[in-house]
Amino acid sequence: MDLEVxxxxxxxxxxxFGVTVMCWSAGGALGLVLGFVIALLYRLRLAPLRWLLxxxxxxxxxxxxxxxxxxxxxxxxxxxxxLSATTAGVLGLGLYSSAYFAEIFRGGFAAVxxxxxxxxxxxxxxxxxxxxxxxxxxxxxxxxxxxxxxxIVLSKxxxxxxxxxxxxxxxxxxxxxxxxxxxxDAIFAMAAFYWLLVEGVSRLGARxxxxxxxxxxxxxxxx
Amino acid sequence: xxxxxxxxxxxGAHEVLSGVDLTVGHxxxxxxxxxxxxxxxxxxxxxxxxxxYDAGDVRIAGKLIGYEDASDGTRxxxxxxxxxxxxxxxxxxFQHFNLWPHxxxxxxxxxxxxxxxxxxxxxxxxxxxxxxxxxxxxxxAAAYPSHLSGGQQQRVAIARALAMxxxxxxxxxxxxxxxxxxxxxxLEVMKSLAAEGMTMLIVTHEMGFAAHVADxxxxxDAGRIVEQGPPRHVFHExxxxxxxxxxxxxxxxxxF
Amino acid sequence: MHPQVILHSFGYLTQAAGTTxxxxxxxxxxxxxxxxxxxIARLSREAWLARLGGVYVSVFRGVPLLVLLxxxxxxxxxxxxxxxxxxxxxxxxxxxxxxxxxxxxxxALAATPPGQAEAAVALGFSGVEVWRRxxxxxxxxxxxxxxxxxxxxxxxxxxxxxxxxIAELTRVSMNIASLTYRPLEAYVGGALFYLAINxxxxxxxxxxxxxxxxxxx
Numbered sequence: 011m012d013l014e015v016x017x018x019x020x021x022x023x024x025x026x027f028g029v030t031v032m033c034w035s036a037g038g039a040l041g042l043v044l045g046f047v048i049a050l051l052y053r054l055r056l057a058p059l060r061w062l063l064x065x066x067x068x069x070x071x072x073x074x075x076x077x078x079x080x081x082x083x084x085x086x087x088x089x090x091x092x093l094s095a096t097t098a099g100v101l102g103l104g105l106y107s108s109a110y111f112a113e114i115f116r117g118g119f120a121a122v123x124x125x126x127x128x129x130x131x132x133x134x135x136x137x138x139x140x141x142x143x144x145x146x147x148x149x150x151x152x153x154x155x156x157x158x159x160x161x162i163v164l165s166k167x168x169x170x171x172x173x174x175x176x177x178x179x180x181x182x183x184x185x186x187x188x189x190x191x192x193x194x195d196a197i198f199a200m201a202a203f204y205w206l207l208v209e210g211v212s213r214l215g216a217r218x219x220x221x222x223x224x225x226x227x228x229x230x231x232x233x
Numbered sequence: 234x235x236x237x238x239x240x241x242x243x244x245g246a247h248e249v250l251s252g253v254d255l256t257v258g259h260x261x262x263x264x265x266x267x268x269x270x271x272x273x274x275x276x277x278x279x280x281x282x283x284x285x286y287d288a289g290d291v292r293i294a295g296k297l298i299g300y301e302d303a304s305d306g307t308r309x310x311x312x313x314x315x316x317x318x319x320x321x322x323x324x325x326x327f328q329h330f331n332l333w334p335h336x337x338x339x340x341x342x343x344x345x346x347x348x349x350x351x352x353x354x355x356x357x358x359x360x361x362x363x364x365x366x367x368x369x370x371x372x373x374a375a376a377y378p379s380h381l382s383g384g385q386q387q388r389v390a391i392a393r394a395l396a397m398x399x400x401x402x403x404x405x406x407x408x409x410x411x412x413x414x415x416x417x418x419x420l421e422v423m424k425s426l427a428a429e430g431m432t433m434l435i436v437t438h439e440m441g442f443a444a445h446v447a448d449x450x451x452x453x454d455a456g457r458i459v460e461q462g463p464p465r466h467v468f469h470e471x472x473x474x475x476x477x478x479x480x481x482x483x484x485x486x487x488x489f
Numbered sequence: 490m491h492p493q494v495i496l497h498s499f500g501y502l503t504q505a506a507g508t509t510x511x512x513x514x515x516x517x518x519x520x521x522x523x524x525x526x527x528x529i530a531r532l533s534r535e536a537w538l539a540r541l542g543g544v545y546v547s548v549f550r551g552v553p554l555l556v557l558l559x560x561x562x563x564x565x566x567x568x569x570x571x572x573x574x575x576x577x578x579x580x581x582x583x584x585x586x587x588x589x590x591x592x593x594x595x596x597a598l599a600a601t602p603p604g605q606a607e608a609a610v611a612l613g614f615s616g617v618e619v620w621r622r623x624x625x626x627x628x629x630x631x632x633x634x635x636x637x638x639x640x641x642x643x644x645x646x647x648x649x650x651x652x653x654x655i656a657e658l659t660r661v662s663m664n665i666a667s668l669t670y671r672p673l674e675a676y677v678g679g680a681l682f683y684l685a686i687n688x689x690x691x692x693x694x695x696x697x698x699x700x701x702x703x704x705x706x
């Protein structure tokens with residue numbers, strides 16, 4: 011790898027990295043919020059609403075992310091949605107991940123032991139208090155490991171954004187590679203970079219998970 | 234205090250309670266014993282309407298729980314608010330403690346006081362501390378359930394139910410999930426509650442406890458109360474074959 | 490909205506769906522071989538081999554598939570090997586899937602109750618026989634549901650091989666979009682095909698899980 015080339019392109023690569031991080035966090039945040047809302051709405055037990063939500067989840071989990079991006083970016087204008095590549099990218103990441111987060115939150119709610127809810131009911135707690143003080147804390151803590159996992163998956167999906175010309179890291183790398191005929195080196199560097207990034211974030215995530223789940227250990231240890 | 238009359242309940246096609254009559258008077262301690270599947274837990278859970286029932290009456294201090302009888306003779310489900318109000322007066326202790334894992338022992342006890350009784354935080358905390366002292370766990374106030382032994386968790390659960398100052402307390406196999414050495418500390422607390430005059434309805438397998446603390450034992454089998462009476466009568470004088478059979482297996486296993 | 494676009498290109502989309510399925514099947518099959526090998530390496534008593542297996546899993550789960558695909562493409566080009574895009578595509582899918590399958594198999598082996606192997610040894614089974622008759626069949630059984638899930642994921646990931654020009658479902662949708670100037674209909678068409686395939690696979694997965702759960706009692 012020619013260091014001179016790297017130096018020359020450093021600004022654009024850094025900017026690309028910035029775009030990657032921005033898309034990932036914005037998309038992730040959107041997905042978390044939307045997914046949580048969907049999971050809450052699902053609890054309302056309204057059959058037509060549940061059907062609609064189910065369709066949403068199945069569509070966004072059952073089709074490739076790339077196709078969803080194309081639909082948003084290329085197909086969007088035909089339904090009045092003229093989006094820039096980056097906006098389409100963030101929106102795409104948000105919608106795609108929201109379907110997975112919705113299922114994760116649903117699983118979190120289901121994992122709250124019935125007994126804890128019964129205990130709250132048996133002292134006469136109002137439904138809102140049961141949700142807010144008993145169900146939600148437990149559900150959210152249970153959801154942390156799969157959420158961390160999904161966020162890592164999402165960070166890898168950001169490279170797909172380069173295909174619709176979002177100027178994130180992969181795109182900048184490919185531009186550099188094309189202009190300087192250093193395709194192989196560039197791709198190799200990308201692979202190494204992503205590997206390190208994902209490995210690093212995974213380890214951080216594992217530590218966070220361990221902290222959180224130790225706090226909630228169900229089994230009582232003998233005094 | 235508790236009046237159960239002609240209670241029927243079915244789960245699908247299976248009739249779990251087939252006409253149960255039981256009363257628990259003020260300050261009485263009644264123990265429900267019987268084989269598994271006999272319906273004793275279901276019966277207990279009908280008292281605070283964690284389980285609905287299909288026919289009969291369950292009355293707490295004279296008031297019907299779970300349903301409202303209209304003047305025209307029809308029966309409607311009780312409003313959620315009324316049900317909650319009635320539940321405030323009934324304390325329940327579960328087999329698996331059901332402490333809230335994300336709250337300390339103190340907060341577990343204080344939470345219902347704050348949310349249900351509407352007490353300000355400081356007062357709720359004070360009362361919670363007093364309750365923890367009552368069950369012998371003042372030093373564990375800041376501990377989280379995952380750091381407490383089973384016996385300690387159950388005592389916190391008792392404190393949580395007690396703090397609400399209920400008129401009666403229900404116990405659903407309170408010691409069945411505990412290691413044998415930890416059973417004693419929970420039974421001690423329950424004994425002291427009984428001595429103070431708490432009205433208690435207890436589903437239990439602890440025959441020794443039942444024999445010494447209960448005012449009355451009710452033996453339930455296949456959804457009916459087959460034998461009732463003072464401990465001495467049920468344990469030693471009963472002529473009912475199912476009762477004798479049940480107690481026999483206990484003698485066999487527990488005499489060494 | 491011009492739904493007739495979808496109808497007119499139905500034939501092309503079906504053909505492309507077949508290509509997607511074929512590529513995915515090849516990818517998962519090859520990935521299984523790789524995954525099994527890596528899993529065995531990880532469980533090996535030779536420290537270096539175990540390490541190598543661990544690194545493989547880490548690398549091929551950490552590198553995004555798109556990067557991997559392009560890497561293989563350019564890697565081969567750099568060394569003057571003229572390998573068809575198809576091989577690069579299936580290779581990339583297999584290498585990536587192999588890492589995930591290695592973990593699935595490892596988890597399945599860990600999930601088999603150790604007591605069963607102990608009982609077999611106590612009865613006099615040889616080491617190899619314990620493997621062949623007790624551990625392996627059970628591990629394979631346990632791993633079927635997550636493997637079906639992995640296939641679903643692989644199928645969706647195969648959309649990325651469109652960038653190396655393979656005429657699978659996504660690429661054909663792109664072609665239809667540019668030919669008819671109706672991207673919405675084109676991609677909805679492609680999406681519908683993916684959905685159909687995935688719903689069938691999901692149903693298969695649920696069925697298998699039920700049957701297996703029933704057998705284990």
